[in-house]
Amino acid sequence: MGEEEAYEFVTSTLEKERIEPYTREESEVVHSVQQCINCGICLSHCPVVAAVGIYRFSGPRSIAVELSRSPPEFWATGDTIYLCTGCGTCMEVCPKNVNIPEIVNMMRSRILRFRPDLVPKGLHVVRETILEHNLAFVPLEDVEDKTESRDMRLEHYGLPLIETPEEAKSEVLYYPGCQAEERSQEVREAAKIILDRFEVGFTMLEDMCCCGLPSRLMGDKDTAEKLASRLKQRIDELDIKKIVTTCAGCTSNIGDASFAYDWNVPVLHLVEFLTDEVGTDKLAKAFTKPRGKEKVKVTVHDPCHLIRHTSRQLMDKALLLLDLIPDVKVEVSTAADSCCGGGGLVAYHSKDVSKAVVKENLEAIRLLEAQRVVTPCPLCTAQLEDNLFQSGSSIEVDDLTVFIAQRLSNKG
Ligand code: SF4
Ligand code: SF4
Numbered sequence: 001m002g003e004e005e006a007y008e009f010v011t012s013t014l015e016k017e018r019i020e021p022y023t024r025e026e027s028e029v030v031h032s033v034q035q036c037i038n039c040g041i042c043l044s045h046c047p048v049v050a051a052v053g054i055y056r057f058s059g060p061r062s063i064a065v066e067l068s069r070s071p072p073e074f075w076a077t078g079d080t081i082y083l084c085t086g087c088g089t090c091m092e093v094c095p096k097n098v099n100i101p102e103i104v105n106m107m108r109s110r111i112l113r114f115r116p117d118l119v120p121k122g123l124h125v126v127r128e129t130i131l132e133h134n135l136a137f138v139p140l141e142d143v144e145d146k147t148e149s150r151d152m153r154l155e156h157y158g159l160p161l162i163e164t165p166e167e168a169k170s171e172v173l174y175y176p177g178c179q180a181e182e183r184s185q186e187v188r189e190a191a192k193i194i195l196d197r198f199e200v201g202f203t204m205l206e207d208m209c210c211c212g213l214p215s216r217l218m219g220d221k222d223t224a225e226k227l228a229s230r231l232k233q234r235i236d237e238l239d240i241k242k243i244v245t246t247c248a249g250c251t252s253n254i255g256d257a258s259f260a261y262d263w264n265v266p267v268l269h270l271v272e273f274l275t276d277e278v279g280t281d282k283l284a285k286a287f288t289k290p291r292g293k294e295k296v297k298v299t300v301h302d303p304c305h306l307i308r309h310t311s312r313q314l315m316d317k318a319l320l321l322l323d324l325i326p327d328v329k330v331e332v333s334t335a336a337d338s339c340c341g342g343g344g345l346v347a348y349h350s351k352d353v354s355k356a357v358v359k360e361n362l363e364a365i366r367l368l369e370a371q372r373v374v375t376p377c378p379l380c381t382a383q384l385e386d387n388l389f390q391s392g393s394s395i396e397v398d399d400l401t402v403f404i405a406q407r408l409s410n411k412g
Contacts, residue, residue, distance in 0.1 A: 300373070
């Protein structure tokens with residue numbers, strides 16, 4: 001083959017395989033993969049591999065290896081790359097700090113850019129929802145419907161209604177996230193009750209928009225960045241000095257954005273805000289006295305986005321908080337820190353995989369004979385609640401924010 005012929009062959013192959021050189025950012029990720037020593041530790045810890053087997057999901061080590069494959073095989077990863085829940089367990093146990101969840105995001109981003117036909121349909125639907133509404137769920141358009149749903153939830157949980165403060169310049173922004181804004185409204189209301197109870201001046205956005213995590217997880221980097229800069233613009237307009245969230249995903253994602261783009265705005269989960277800024281003395285005095293002789297036996301689920309993507313200390317703080325509440329006895333489940341299967345947008349296209357992953361948690365919870373499960377994340381709450389209910393269990397699941405608000409005494 002002559003030089004010219006060879007050149008043409010290479011150019012047409014690149015075009016046919018839709019290959020573009022790695023960006024600088026992508027090159028860094030690829031470089032991190034080269035640290036992999038093929039030890040396989042990650043493989044034996046991956047909850048998806050454990051739940052569905054290596055033939056359905058080839059696991060983190062193979063994800064790292066796919067990057068060095070030839071383009072047709074690279075695109076073939078489309079079959080498995082979407083089954084990763086992004087739990088971060090592989091990254092936590094890896095002796096070489098290979099960041100598999102970031103590699104997954106990068107591969108999804110390349111697939112979305114060059115081969116959108118390989119992206120599961122369910123993710124295209126979420127993407128369109130975000131592009132249209134700036135939220136991960138289609139919002140309830142009728143204000144009355146939304147108010148009615150909120151009031152029913154407040155009644156169900158025995159919580160009072162606290163008026164939402166008007167959007168105004170404030171030091172503290174309470175950011176509920178899409179799930180608490182549009183679905184689990186009791187979490188948003190409970191956070192308002194708690195902040196009001198401790199006389200924390202705060203504001204909320206009138207035009208709540210997604211933090212960008214679902215976009216990032218499906219590989220839609222452009223939308224993720226657009227949403228992050230929109231949030232930053234609102235932060236600047238309102239002179240926000242601190243963001244408080246009640247969702248594990250929002251905590252880690254906004255925290256990452258604040259760090260990456262030098263926002264200089266700390267992002268705290270409400271649990272951390274309460275233990276560190278309100279203080280345990282005030283908290284202990286605010287909880288109601290024991291109601292009966294029997295303590296409520298609860299167990300805790302640790303959201304991946306808190307323990308592996310933010311800090312394990314956050315769950316120590318959650319346990320400290322629970323310990324201050326009279327009437328509550330915490331039993332730690334052996335699967336407390338195991339992924340609930342609700343991450344990585346897996347449930348949007350492969351519900352069977354998401355269900356298989358949560359099984360380990362459900363078994364461990366059942367063995368404890370706990371009455372309730374609490375977790376500081378509305379998404380984990382929904383995933384555990386649905387699956388416990390479908391399995392015929394009578395164990396109740398509470399978002400920790402709601403659990404706390406229900407046990408506070410009145411002001412004064
Ligand atoms: S992030 Fe979790 S699900 Fe994904 S490969 Fe790693 S251990 Fe498996
Ligand atoms: S644990 Fe890390 S070094 Fe070992 S195979 Fe997995 S990615 Fe490679």
